[in-house]
Amino acid sequence: xxxxxxxxxxxxxxxxxxxxxxxxxxxxxxxxxxxxxxxxxxxxxxxxxxxxxxxxxxxxxxxxxxxxxxxxxxxxxxxxxxxxxxxxxxxxxxxxxxxxxxxxxxxxxxxxxxxxxxxxxxxxxxxxxxxxxxxxxxxxxxxxxxxxxxxxxxxxxxxxxxxxxxxxxxxxxxxxxxxxxxxxxxxxxxxxxxxxxxxxxxxxxxxxxxxxxxxxxxxxxxxxxxxxxxxxxxxxxxxxxxxxxxx
Numbered sequence: 507x508x509x510x511x512x513x514x515x516x517x518x519x520x521x522x523x524x525x526x527x528x529x530x531x532x533x534x535x536x537x538x539x540x541x542x543x544x545x546x547x548x549x550x551x552x553x554x555x556x557x558x559x560x561x562x563x564x565x566x567x568x569x570x571x572x573x574x575x576x577x578x579x580x581x582x583x584x585x586x587x588x589x590x591x592x593x594x595x596x597x598x599x600x601x602x603x604x605x606x607x608x609x610x611x612x613x614x615x616x617x618x619x620x621x622x623x624x625x626x627x628x629x630x631x632x633x634x635x636x637x638x639x640x641x642x643x644x645x646x647x648x649x650x651x652x653x654x655x656x657x658x659x660x661x662x663x664x665x666x667x668x669x670x671x672x673x674x675x676x677x678x679x680x681x682x683x684x685x686x687x688x689x690x691x692x693x694x695x696x697x698x699x700x701x702x703x704x705x706x707x708x709x710x711x712x713x714x715x716x717x718x719x720x721x722x723x724x725x726x727x728x729x730x731x732x733x734x735x736x737x738x739x740x741x742x743x744x745x746x747x748x749x750x751x752x753x
Contacts, residue, residue, distance in 0.1 A: 507630045509676065510547035514538050517566040518679045518726055521574075523547050523555070524629050531608040534558040534578070535627055535634040536678060539570030541577050548578055556608040557582040559600070561636030561678055562621040563592035563651065571595060582607075586616065588623030592651065600625070617665055619658025620645035626666060634676045639666050640725045641675075641683035644694045646743045655741040663698050680725035693722040694732060694743075708752040711735060711744055721746060 510523040523544050525532035532553035534544070537560060548555060555578040560568055563585065572595065575581055584600035585593060602616040602625065613628040620637045627634045637645040638661050647655050666675070671686040688695055696702040697720055704719040716733040719741075724730040729746025 507632060508532070508551055508553070509632065510544065510551075511676070512540050512543040512547075513680075514540060514566065519566040520676065520678055520680070521570070522634060522676055523553065524632075524634075525551065525553050526610060526630055528552050530554065531556045531610055533607060533610060533612070533629065534574060534580075535629075535676070536561055536567045536636070537569070537571040537574050537583070538565075538567045539573065541570055541573050544574065545577050555580040556610075557584060559583075559612065559614075559625075559627050559634075560585040560589065560593065560597065561626065561634065562586075562624045563589045564621070564637070564649065567636070567678060568593055568595075571597075586614075586623035586625050588651070589621065589625070592623075615665055617661035618653045619647055619655070619661045620649060621651035622653035622657070623651070624661070628669070628673075631670075632674045632676065633666065633669055635666055635678065637678040638662060639675065639688065639692075640677045640679060641681050641687070642692055643722055643724045643730045644692070644743060646730065646745060648742065648744060655743060658743060659698060662695065667695065677725070693720050694730075697732070709733065710750045710752070711742075712748045716749075718749065718751065721749065 508525040512521045519538040522535040529552040583597045587599035590597045590599045615626040617638045673685045716735045720732040731749045
């Protein structure tokens, strides 16, 4: 299994070139760029790109789609129907389920939360998780198209982390991990599974009173927080930068 990554220097978003073997068909997972490393990897392995599979519509995951089409000589691109409509640019709707692209089998898993049409893609036992699950962190639920905390929790705990423990996970940002590693060490997952107690400190989130549940390092070196907001204790995953702890 070939997995080559291009990491955008500003967004830390990942575009992956994926192929079962050299000198055959390949897929792109997401299309944020940069382009040049992917062209070099395609040539080094003798690959022929047949399609791009897009996890969701956010700019940092689709910005280089047209440039990649030209540089890698392919046209087809697919995303969940909701995401395809938001991207447009000739992106076709792809329903969750089993698919095949020029002989490459792919399972598209619907993992809403960060966006309502987020897809994760499993190719030859390797999972590409988009912005749902990162190494040691999870996706936020305040971005455009988000469907909320409960969707995100279910997508992580009931979908992605039910894959076999040794499954390699390639997230939409930064470094890879495994199901086993995230079950053992991800702070959000540990609280969800009852292996660790919530933080419990009072805080403010953009001025709103809240209770802190988890505050953890995020993929970019900043922090991500799970908070319970207001009297109704509304759960959200938010950037740590907008969380102010009470003295």
